[in-house]
Amino acid sequence: MSVANSSQTTAATGANQPLTIQKGGFFNQPRAVWAVFFAGIIAFMGIGLVDPILKAIAEEMHASASEVSLLFTSYNAVMAVAMLITGVVTSRIGIKWTLLLGVVIIAVFSLLGGLSNDIWALVGYRAGWGLGNAFFVATALTAIVSLSNSGVTKAIILYEAAIGIGISVGPLLGGELGSISWRGPFIGVAGLMVIAFLAIILMMPKAAGVPKAAAAPAKKTSLLDPFRALRHRPLVVFGLTACFYNFGFFTLMAYAPFVMGLGIHELGYVFLGWGILLAVTSVFMAPWLQRKFGTVKSMAVMLTLFGLTLLAMAIWTDTQWVIIASVVFAGALLGNNNTLITTGVMNAAPVERSTASAAYSFLRFIGGAIAPYFAGKLAEWFNPHVPFYVGAGFVILSVLFILANHKHVKHVDHAGGH
Structure with missing residues (x-):
């Protein structure tokens, strides 16, 4: 996710321009924005794509739940570390070519994953997929904000819509193609990424309405810049x-499929419902909550409800309908929280968006890297209830942490972007 202080910085380029500019309507966007939006949908499919096929991969490759969960761990771990170099790459080759680099890497490693025959090779290819996603994710929001003509707040909502659609379609695609073969979703994403590559190449030329700053940033970023950005407490x-709430998020994503007792198709539909609620709330409900109650208060409520949802899953792990209903309901809570925290981060610190994006995303995906494998191991060491108890505990910890530091982040509701 990308960040900047409204009074000091705007694009990853460092160009000075206030975040409050609102020029056009939500859907009145340049073609380049829609190209990134489309590619974003495909890229974010990768988060939920493997959910319906986790059990199938485990059976096919004779792997345990914790071993299969490494498909999330390697993906998130590499993404977290790679986030630290995305700013360096973007500042040297530009937003467009960084996006294309991410798309190509995703396509190559998803295809290799679909052709693999060993769980450890597949885990490695998912790590490569995470590298590509790092380049794309860290740059996509900056691109949409920089190229949009409807202002930062609407640009964030458009970005979150791409996330929501991608996350919701991912499990459906995974379920449908996975019912043919677990390899289908991986090969399918590779094909879609070819289309995304062509869309960006054709619709994001250096001329024809693309700001010079967005095409080739003038200021080069240092590898130390993300660490310097972390001097800013907000x-x-x-x-x-x-990081803390991602323990709960990826416990739900990586472990819940193993306790639902559903087939590939049914798992796809459950996570489709989860993703639809995530998309709808991120676009329509989160902005209202932010205006009505403020960013931090709304986040605290959403995360508290998410923690309680995981607690219900821990208590009634053996009751199928509770797990299914909880997963779907969690989509609404996570959709709200994702938009709230992204918008808050946009105004958290007076640093360039690409740099702050790298620093924030590094911390964020550490939780996403540890949680999936940890959840599987907790189930093996103890019982199926424990991963949800631990996930709930980390989510509640995230609430206590942000409330304890409220004075350091309350300014985000008074920044120009809001």
Whole structure:
């Protein structure tokens, strides 16, 4: 996710321009924005794509739940570390070519994953997929904000819509193609990424309405810049909050499919419902909550409800309908929280968006890297209830942490972007 202080910085380029500019309507966007939007949908499919096929992969490759969960761990771990170099790459080759680099890497490693025959090779290819996603994710929001003509707040909502659609379609695609073969979703994403590559190449030319700054940033970023950005406490607060709640998020994503007792098709439909609620709330409900109650208060409520949802899953792990209903309901809570925290981070610290994006995302995906494998191991060591108890505990910890640091982040509701 990308960040900047409204009074000091705007694009990853460092160009000075206030975040409050509102020029056009939500759907009145340049073609380049829609190209990134489309590619974003495909890229974010990767988060939920493997959910319906986790059990099938485990059976096919004779792997345990914790071993299969490494498909999330390697993906998130590499993404977290790679986030630290995305700013360096973007500042040297430009937003467009960084996006294309991410798309190509995703396509190559998803295809290799679909052709693999060993769980450890597949885990490695998912790590490569995470590298590509790092380049794309860290750059996509900056691109949409920089190229949009409807202002930062609407640009964030458009970005979150791409996330929501991608996350919701991912499990459906995974379920449908996975019913043919677990390899289908991986190969399918590779094909879609070819289309995304062509869309960006054709619709994001250096001329024809693309700002020079967005095409080739003038200021080069250092590898140390993300670490310097972490000197700003608000950025650290949001980053660690996301790290803690991602323990719950990826416990739900990586472990819940193993206790639902559903087939590939049915798992796809459950996570489709989860993703639809995530998309709808991120676009329509989260902005209202932010205006009505403020960013931090709304986040605290959403995360508290998410923690209680995981607690219900821990208590009634053996009751199928509770697990299914909880997963779907969690989509609404996570959709709200994702938009709230992204918008908050946008105004958290006076640093360039690409740099703050790298710092924040590094902290955020650490939780996403540890949680999946940890959840599987907890189930093996103890019982199926424990992973949800631990996930709930981390989510509640995220609430306590952000409330304890409220004075350091309350300014985000008074920044120009809002």
